[in-house]
Amino acid sequence: MNPYHLIQYGVFLVVLLLCVKPVGIYLYRVFEGKPTALDFLLRPVERLLYRLLRVNPANEMTWRDYTLAFIVFTLCAAGWLFALLMVQSLLPEHNPALLTTPMTPDLALNTAISFSTGTTWQAYGGETTLTYLSQALGLVSQNFFAGGAGLAVGIAFIRGLAREQGTTLGNFWVDLTRAILWVLLPLSVLVALLLVWQGVPLNLNPYTQAATVQGETQTLPQGPIAALESIKNLGTNGGGYFNTNAAHPYENPTPLTNMIELWSIVVLPAALTYTFGRMIGRTSQGWFLLAVMTLLFVVGLGITGLAEQQGNPRITALGVDSTLSTAQPGGNMEGKEVRFGIHGSALAAVTTSNGATGSYNSMHDSYTPLGGMVPLVNMLLGELIYGGVGTGIYSMVMLVLISVFISGLMIGRSPEYLGKPVSVDEIKLVGLYLILSAAVILPLTALAVLLPAGRAGLVTNQGAHGFTEIFYAYTSSFANNGQNFAGLNANSVFYNLTTALAMLAGRIGLATLALALAGLFVQQRCRPPSSGMLPTDGFTFGVVLIAVIFIVGALSFFPALALGPLVEQLRLY
Secondary structure (H helix, E strand, O other): OOHHHHHHHHHHHHHHHHHHHHHHHHHHHHHOOOOOOOHHHHHHHHHHHHHHHOOOOOOOOOHHHHHHHHHHHHHHHHHHHHHHHHHHHHOOOOOOOOOOOOOOHHHHHHHHHHHHOOOOOOOOOHHHHOOHHHHHHHHHHHHHHHHHHHHHHHHHHHHHHHOOOOOOOOOHHHHHHHHHHHHHHHHHHHHHHHHHHOOOOOOOOOOEEEEOOOOOEEEEOOOOHHHHHHHHHHOOOOOOOOOOHHHOOOOOOOHHHHHHHHHHHHHHHHHHHHHHHHHHOOHHHHHHHHHHHHHHHHHHHHHHHHHHHHOOHHHHHOOOOOOOOOOOOOOOOOOOOOOOHHHHHHHHHHHHHHOOOOOOOOOHHHOOHHHHHHHHHHHHOOOOOOOOOOHHHHHHHHHHHHHHHHHHHHHOOOOEEOOEEOOHHHHHHHHHHHHHHHHHHHHHHHHHHHOHHHHOOEOOOOHHHHHHHHHHHHHHHHOOOOOOOOOEOOOOHHHHHHHHHHHHHHHHHHHHHHHHHHHHHOOOOOOOOOOOOOOOOOHHHHHHHHHHHHHHHHHHHHHHHHHHHHHHHHOOO
């Protein structure tokens, strides 16, 4: 790793951290109904939507009503996309010569659930499976809907901690509307224009037939790529227009677009930490969460970058020079784009696996076992390092509450967070939240390993790496991330149905528990700070929190990691 790599990492983090406060203030103003610079343009549109949808913005919802609205919206969005995908071949702009992957009912169901839950897991290649209408109308709209719904749930969760002696968390339809109109739509337009400036196509042209240097004919896909690319990242959805996702030069042509797209993934989740601090009236708490997230991000980035730069010792033992020099990048360049190199790829791997966004720019299946394990661990921990839009903040707070509970027991005080007691009822919900991932991911992984239908997807690798491919698939699906180890052929009835089950459990199950917890906290009275209260924004508590994060993850998933990437790493030496 040379100074240029460190500069690349540093520039990304500095730009991100500089944006946290202004974007966080903007989010605070949007969801608290305070004036913003876009009100003159968007307020009339908002009022029109409320009239058309018959929504009274003054009516707030209890956590049960809010959860029901969220679930109904998610399922209806999935149903609409499923219907569109099933009839896409009957629509006028369908071109059967270019669509080589059949849209079967199980694939359509998987894709509909995937995009409506913000997972955007893809068991197909976009350019050979979907029409322009399915891409532009179906997938782009779902990226707005899923991203907006996730942000709405995150804001409702924060309200539950910020309010006291109440019963309501806001109005889902109002939060959804504001998330899309005030946040996702203007930012996606801005990012799309930047991407077009850098060469990302935005057209409805027919696929181009080009002659190669060897005299062969190559088909170059076209389409509204920039429109999908901007919102898939800002909404922390992922899902590539092309099969190779952000490794494709049309999706991500330059190092600058790589930085823009990665910034798009984390800027809103990171800024939500400041929004959280403003809404609860204690900005130090928000800065504390951001500091812990950033520290964990840097550690994961360092491990991934060093593992990939070191490369494969078995290849080095054959006499291959894998050292970094001015003439070569060295390390493990398998599956990586030359224009991004090892460290631009590592930055993307860590960012996307933490940000609930499967918009990878290299093939993680080709990483070293240790380098590929970092994205896997990031998802297993709940994507709490910045995280998805809305989901990252409550994933981190869940671990904070466990840390508060353990710390309170250690010092002999009743646990409380932000002046509110953390009692048995709250801890039960937190416990359910933390074990749900293991209760879904591990049985599905075991089922796939045991059944011939599951093992049939291992068309490239067997053994420990094959196990990791399966484990990674269900982890990514449950985490609503969508990235994969591409050596697994997941377009089968078995995987389409089981990964869809994991997606629904990860989206609806976790959101329901988070909103239920917010419903308990909103009823409590906030006690004023006192000298006997456990500080939850200092160095000591930060150490406890980080320890709890890894202990909880290790207790749940260490045996599975030992069967996959850990044993594979040990076998390299």
